[in-house]
Amino acid sequence: MTNPIRIVLDAMGSDNYPAPDVEGALQAVREYPDVHVILVGDRAIIEKELAKHGTTPPRMEIVHAPQIVSMEDKPSNVARAKPESSIAVGLGLVRDGKADAFVTAGNTGATLAYATLNTLRRIPGVKRPALATLVQVQGRTCVLVDIGANADTRPEWLLQFAIMSSLYAEKVLGTPRPSVALLSNGEEEGKGNELVHATAELLRTSDMQSQYNFIGNVEPKDVLNGAADVVVADGFVGNIAIKSMEAIGDYIFQTLRTEVKGNLLNLIGAMLLRPALRRLYHRLDPMEIGGAPLLGVNGVVIIGHGRSNPKGIKNAIGQARRAVQGGIVGAIREGMAKHSE
Amino acid sequence: MTNPIRIVLDAMGSDNYPAPDVEGALQAVREYPDVHVILVGDRAIIEKELAKHGTTPPRMEIVHAPQIVSMEDKPSNVARAKPESSIAVGLGLVRDGKADAFVTAGNTGATLAYATLNTLRRIPGVKRPALATLVQVQGRTCVLVDIGANADTRPEWLLQFAIMSSLYAEKVLGTPRPSVALLSNGEEEGKGNELVHATAELLRTSDMQSQYNFIGNVEPKDVLNGAADVVVADGFVGNIAIKSMEAIGDYIFQTLRTEVKGNLLNLIGAMLLRPALRRLYHRLDPMEIGGAPLLGVNGVVIIGHGRSNPKGIKNAIGQARRAVQGGIVGAIREGMAKHSE
Numbered sequence: 001m002t003n004p005i006r007i008v009l010d011a012m013g014s015d016n017y018p019a020p021d022v023e024g025a026l027q028a029v030r031e032y033p034d035v036h037v038i039l040v041g042d043r044a045i046i047e048k049e050l051a052k053h054g055t056t057p058p059r060m061e062i063v064h065a066p067q068i069v070s071m072e073d074k075p076s077n078v079a080r081a082k083p084e085s086s087i088a089v090g091l092g093l094v095r096d097g098k099a100d101a102f103v104t105a106g107n108t109g110a111t112l113a114y115a116t117l118n119t120l121r122r123i124p125g126v127k128r129p130a131l132a133t134l135v136q137v138q139g140r141t142c143v144l145v146d147i148g149a150n151a152d153t154r155p156e157w158l159l160q161f162a163i164m165s166s167l168y169a170e171k172v173l174g175t176p177r178p179s180v181a182l183l184s185n186g187e188e189e190g191k192g193n194e195l196v197h198a199t200a201e202l203l204r205t206s207d208m209q210s211q212y213n214f215i216g217n218v219e220p221k222d223v224l225n226g227a228a229d230v231v232v233a234d235g236f237v238g239n240i241a242i243k244s245m246e247a248i249g250d251y252i253f254q255t256l257r258t259e260v261k262g263n264l265l266n267l268i269g270a271m272l273l274r275p276a277l278r279r280l281y282h283r284l285d286p287m288e289i290g291g292a293p294l295l296g297v298n299g300v301v302i303i304g305h306g307r308s309n310p311k312g313i314k315n316a317i318g319q320a321r322r323a324v325q326g327g328i329v330g331a332i333r334e335g336m337a338k339h340s341e
Numbered sequence: 342m343t344n345p346i347r348i349v350l351d352a353m354g355s356d357n358y359p360a361p362d363v364e365g366a367l368q369a370v371r372e373y374p375d376v377h378v379i380l381v382g383d384r385a386i387i388e389k390e391l392a393k394h395g396t397t398p399p400r401m402e403i404v405h406a407p408q409i410v411s412m413e414d415k416p417s418n419v420a421r422a423k424p425e426s427s428i429a430v431g432l433g434l435v436r437d438g439k440a441d442a443f444v445t446a447g448n449t450g451a452t453l454a455y456a457t458l459n460t461l462r463r464i465p466g467v468k469r470p471a472l473a474t475l476v477q478v479q480g481r482t483c484v485l486v487d488i489g490a491n492a493d494t495r496p497e498w499l500l501q502f503a504i505m506s507s508l509y510a511e512k513v514l515g516t517p518r519p520s521v522a523l524l525s526n527g528e529e530e531g532k533g534n535e536l537v538h539a540t541a542e543l544l545r546t547s548d549m550q551s552q553y554n555f556i557g558n559v560e561p562k563d564v565l566n567g568a569a570d571v572v573v574a575d576g577f578v579g580n581i582a583i584k585s586m587e588a589i590g591d592y593i594f595q596t597l598r599t600e601v602k603g604n605l606l607n608l609i610g611a612m613l614l615r616p617a618l619r620r621l622y623h624r625l626d627p628m629e630i631g632g633a634p635l636l637g638v639n640g641v642v643i644i645g646h647g648r649s650n651p652k653g654i655k656n657a658i659g660q661a662r663r664a665v666q667g668g669i670v671g672a673i674r675e676g677m678a679k680h681s682e
Contacts, residue, residue, distance in 0.1 A: 074531070137592070148526060151534040185489060185580035190415070193492040193577040220581060221588035236534040237581055239526035240561060240574075244585035247562035251478070252593055252621065259617035269613025276600035276607050280593065 004036040010104035011041035024313020040090040065089035075109030091119035101300035101320035105308040125336035129296030146235040164295040172326035178229035184217035290315030345377040351445035352382035365654020381431040406430035416450030432460035442641035442661035446649040466677035470637030487576040496540040505636040513667035519570035525558035631656030
């Protein structure tokens with residue numbers, strides 16, 4: 001038998017920790033026979049939560065971390081203020097080779113800062129790590145990057161985001177020769193802001209054209225219609241795009257729910273339509289995917305939604321597993337080495 | 342009786358011109374007894390289209406313009422290449438005081454360039470005109486600005502967009518003391534890119550705080566939940582936000598339509614749910630609003646969607662009417678004069 005994939009889960013990560021985190025971890029070891037989960041956090045709290053579920057299964061252990069990073073903690077403060085947090089201890093296990101991946105539904109900024117500056121650090125050649133998300137539509141998956149790690153970026157950073165995400169699409173998602181595009185306000189030349197113009201120029205003239213499959217600029221709708229396998233934006237714009245999509249999705253489903261309540265015919269209609277609405281909702285549900293891979297650090301890191309439910313946690317662990325199996329860190333290391341030659 | 346409101350409609354504007362444009366104009370003169378529509382475009386084509394609808398009603402005239410600007414025409418070229426286009430002639434009528442407003446569903450960039458540089462020009466003090474859109478949710482209307490006039494902006498321009506849009510919300514939409522916010526990737530301080538930081542600082546220290554009602558930063562979801570009456574972004578980010586929202590809305594309704602087709606129970610469910618779905622769809626339908634006001638030029642200009650149907654055109658004319666009634670151009674002129682003092 002091959003060695004198990006050792007995944008650290010921040011048991012104090014989600015908004016409602018530790019319940020969704022612990023239950024998600026239990027689901028994960030059940031679903032993935034090759035996964036070993038290391039729950040990191042306050043041992044007493046974790047043990048109490050595990051006890052609710054009966055006997056703790058094999059392929060699961062606890063590593064104690066006495067401090068908890070909240071969503072309110074400032075990322076720049078966390079290393080100094082909370083050196084024994086579950087984020088610090090968990091990422092330390094990956095750095096020290098005692099685990100293969102780190103998963104958290106906790107403070108994104110703190111995880112990012114801690115992974116980049118204090119523990120894993122950057123893969124040689126990587127200027128800035130980037131946060132990617134997977135948008136699944138019509139059986140295809142689009143990698144949207146950066147959704148928030150870098151609010152202000154330079155063309156060379158975006159070029160690296162493109163390379164790292166293309167490798168992610170290829171090695172982890174299995175997309176052959178992924179097409180890579182820049183997010184813009186229109187496909188035509190002349191559209192785009194200065195950053196998009198400069199980056200498009202760089203992508204056209206760099207090894208993106210020969211080594212990778214740069215196809216030009218796309219609009220937000222193209223993230224959904226399969227026009228590109230990877231869509232690159234600066235972290236501010238990518239964050240606005242993904243949050244705008246989530247906002248309208250939430251609005252539509254909430255409004256439908258309200259409309260349906262007041263009226264019997266609507267209620268019957270909604271019941272009949274339920275399977276279709278459910279499928280649609282799930283397709284747009286971020287929990288289905290689990291979390292956002294942090295690309296460019298020396299280790300697999302997946303950051304889930306704060307409001308993750310157990311399934312969200314389980315899927316984030318599954319995503320970490322696939323990233324380890326795909327050898328994404330090694331692939332980015334090689335890609336960066338080739339790129340900087 | 343008061344003077345009629347004279348609104349120029351670009352009859353060659355929409356993707357399917359002149360049918361939706363002419364029919365929308367006819368609907369508008371029927372719905373608004375104080376509106377006089379001047380159809381600008383190829384006289385023969387317009388007359389032929391009008392003939393399909395029987396007798397041309399009073400309060401409607403044609404002004405001939407022999408050239409047509411297509412969606413493919415480069416905005417920077419249009420003034421030289423097509424000096425007698427419907428856009429040029431129509432905006433000229435407003436500049437010359439022969440009409441009160443200009444409405445088109447045609448080439449946005451060309452209209453913007455022609456209005457700003459060749460005809461109406463900027464209101465004194467305005468550094469850059471901005472394109473706003475109205476997002477209607479739960480009985481409230483949010484003005485989102487800029488959705489595409491300026492891909493790269495400076496804090497002082499965004500400050501002016503905030504002032505102009507606040508005046509639009511107050512004078513045209515009737516919102517008392519509109520709340521104004523900056524679009525960001527999070528409400529917390531520290532979130533946002535450099536432009537957002539610098540603009541927030543400027544808005545806090547300028548007369549925005551005393552004269553206007555600046556409330557801080559908001560996220561995309563706040564455009565929909567009534568958290569702010571005006572949301573300000575640079576034209577690149579605003580365009581990405583609105584296009585991301587449209588993309589998910591379209592995706593959801595298209596997917597529902599496809600799902601429903603294959604299955605009888607779903608079909609019955611959808612029929613029962615139809616009124617609720619319809620209402621929801623209409624709430625998100627840009628045609629319900631009509632178009633985007635171009636703020637900061639010396640005249641009322643409304644730019645509709647290229648794919649406008651007759652109702653979209655009619656509503657864009659209605660929007661131009663309200664903007665004229667609200668005296669938006671005079672209000673911005675005054676606001677700018679006060680601001681630059």
